[in-house]
Amino acid sequence: LYGDLxxxxxxxxxNGIDNDLRDITQGYSYNFLNPKLGISADxxxxxxxxxxxxxxxxxxxxxxxxxxxxxxxxxxxETLYDVESGYKFRSSKLFLxxxxxxxxxxxxxxxxxxxxxxxxxxxxxxxxxxxAGIELSLGWKILNNLSWNxxxxxxxxxxxxxxxxxxxxxxxxxxxxxxxxxxxxxFSPSAIFSSILDYEIIKDLHLALYSKYVGKQFIDNxxxxxxxxxxxxVNDILISYSLFPKFMKEVAFSLKFNNIFNVKYESNAWVYxxxxxxxxxxxxxxxxxxxxxxxxxxxxxx
Numbered sequence: 567l568y569g570d571l572x573x574x575x576x577x578x579x580x581n582g583i584d585n586d587l588r589d590i591t592q593g594y595s596y597n598f599l600n601p602k603l604g605i606s607a608d609x610x611x612x613x614x615x616x617x618x619x620x621x622x623x624x625x626x627x628x629x630x631x632x633x634x635x636x637x638x639x640x641x642x643x644e645t646l647y648d649v650e651s652g653y654k655f656r657s658s659k660l661f662l663x664x665x666x667x668x669x670x671x672x673x674x675x676x677x678x679x680x681x682x683x684x685x686x687x688x689x690x691x692x693x694x695x696x697x698a699g700i701e702l703s704l705g706w707k708i709l710n711n712l713s714w715n716x717x718x719x720x721x722x723x724x725x726x727x728x729x730x731x732x733x734x735x736x737x738x739x740x741x742x743x744x745x746x747x748x749x750x751x752x753f754s755p756s757a758i759f760s761s762i763l764d765y766e767i768i769k770d771l772h773l774a775l776y777s778k779y780v781g782k783q784f785i786d787n788x789x790x791x792x793x794x795x796x797x798x799x800v801n802d803i804l805i806s807y808s809l810f811p812k813f814m815k816e817v818a819f820s821l822k823f824n825n826i827f828n829v830k831y832e833s834n835a836w837v838y839x840x841x842x843x844x845x846x847x848x849x850x851x852x853x854x855x856x857x858x859x860x861x862x863x864x865x866x867x868x
Contacts (some may be wrong), residue, residue, distance in 0.1 A: 572600040576625045580632065586683045590632055596643055598623040613655045620648045630675055630689045633682040641691055645672040663703040667721075671695045676787055677752065679731035679839065680741070694726040695751065711766040716759070723754035730788050735842040742841055749789035753834075755797075757781035770809070776802040785835045785850070793839075793848070798831035800824075800855075815867040821860065828857040 578594040604618035626641040634640050652665035673691040680688040699721025707713045728749055732742040750756075759779040766772050779799045786793050806820040837850040 569603040574598040596625050617651045622646045633688045659707045661705040665701040669697040697723045716761040719758045723751040733840045752784050752787050755781040755783040771807045774804045818865040821862045
C-alpha cells in the first residue's frame, strides 16, 4: 500500500491595463489538496498487479485569467480524478507493461472558438470531459544482439456537451452558438504506436529502425473531419557507434536518416472558423514536416 497527500496554495495578483484599455486588476487564491492512494501486489517474482486512485487540481493559467470576458464568470480551476490499473512482467528476455486508465475532468479548460481582442484563442471551462484507454509496452530481446521495443496507446478523449462559438462577420461582434454535444478533444489522437528495432552489428555499433504511427486528430473541438489531421506513419534509421577511451567516459557518433520513405504529413495546425455572407468559411494553416533528411552528431562525455 502506498499514498501521499499534497497541499498547494496559489495566490494570483494581476494589476494594470490591457491593450484595449480595460482594467484587468484582479486577484485569486487557491487551496488544493491532491491525494493519491495505491496498492501493488506481487503475483510472482516476475509479475505484479497494481491499482491507483488520485485527485489533482490545477489553477487557470495567466492567459485564461487575463483573456476572460469581463461580463462572464472568471475561469475556475480544473479537477482531475484519475483511476489506473495495470500489470507488469519482467524477465531476462522480455518485459511487458499494460496500463488501463480513466481520467475524469471537471471544468477542464479547452478551446471553444472564442477569441480575445487581438484574435488569439481563449480557453474556457467545460463541465465534464474524460480520457480513457489502454497503454501497452513490450520489450523483447530476440537475440543477444537483436532487440525490439514497442509501445501503443489506444484511447478515447471526449468533451461532453460542448458549446462551440463562431464569429459572425455579418453581425460583428455577435457570435453564432452551436450546442455540439459530445466531441473528441483536439490534438488527441485515438491511436499512437512506436517501435524501435535495434541490431548490434559488432560491439557498440548499432543499426536501429524507428517507426511511429499517429492516428487522426482534430484541430479544434468541433469533431469535424474537415478540420482534422490525417494519420501518418514515419520511419527513421539510426546508425550509432561508441568509443570508450581511457581519457574520457565516451565518444559517441551517430547518423540518422529521418523519414526514409519521404512521407508527406503535417503534425500540427491551426484553424479559425467564421460566418460571412450567409455561409461558413475558415482560415487555417498547417505545419508540414520535412521529407528525407539526415542528421549527424558527435557526443563527448567526460
